[in-house]
Amino acid sequence: MSRTSVQIRELASRTGMTASAIRFYEASGLLAPAERAANGYRVYGDSAVQRLLVIQLAQRLGFTLESLRLVLNTPSGMPHDLIAQRIQTRLEEINTMQKLLRSQRKELLALSEQLEAEWTSGNCLTLTPLEPASASAQLELRATGRQSAI
Known part of the structure; x- marks a missing residue:
C-alpha cells in the first residue's frame, strides 16, 4: 500500500463521513x-x-446527487461554466423558497392572531374554501357568522 493510499476508516476520519456513506x-x-x-x-x-x-x-448547499453526478462525472473534470450555472440556478431556487417562506410566515402570524382573538372571545374558528389562485392572500376565517380575511 502506497503512502497516498488510505483505508476507508481513515478516509471516513478525514472527511467526517461514515464508512457506509463512502461506500x-x-x-x-x-x-x-x-x-x-x-x-x-x-x-x-x-x-x-x-x-x-x-x-x-x-449536499449541504442543497444540490441533489443527480446534479452532482452530472458535474462530477463529466469527461473534462469539473467544468467551471457548468458549476457556475448550477450555483446560479440554486441561488434562484433559494430566492423562490425564501419568498414562499416569508409569505407563509406572514400568513401564519395572521392566523395565530385571528385564532387567539376568536378563542379569547369564546368562538370556534371555521375555515372556508380558498380560491386556488389567491389562496395565500385570501385565507378567510369564519367565526360565529362573520368572516375575517387575513
Missing part, C-alpha cells in the same frame, strides 16, 4: 471505485478526500 457514494458512481489491498480492504487515493469534501459541500 454509498462509491456504489452510486460519485466516487471512483476503490482499489483493493492484498488483504481485500478498500484503499483510496488522496483525490478521494477532496471528492468527498466536494460532495459534502454540495
Whole structure:
C-alpha cells in the first residue's frame, strides 16, 4: 500500500463521513471505485478526500446527487461554466423558497392572531374554501357568522 493510499476508516476520519456513506457514494458512481489491498480492504487515493469534501459541500448547499453526478462525472473534470450555472440556478431556487417562506410566515402570524382573538372571545374558528389562485392572500376565517380575511 502506497503512502497516498488510505483505508476507508481513515478516509471516513478525514472527511467526517461514515464508512457506509463512502461506500454509498462509491456504489452510486460519485466516487471512483476503490482499489483493493492484498488483504481485500478498500484503499483510496488522496483525490478521494477532496471528492468527498466536494460532495459534502454540495449536499449541504442543497444540490441533489443527480446534479452532482452530472458535474462530477463529466469527461473534462469539473467544468467551471457548468458549476457556475448550477450555483446560479440554486441561488434562484433559494430566492423562490425564501419568498414562499416569508409569505407563509406572514400568513401564519395572521392566523395565530385571528385564532387567539376568536378563542379569547369564546368562538370556534371555521375555515372556508380558498380560491386556488389567491389562496395565500385570501385565507378567510369564519367565526360565529362573520368572516375575517387575513
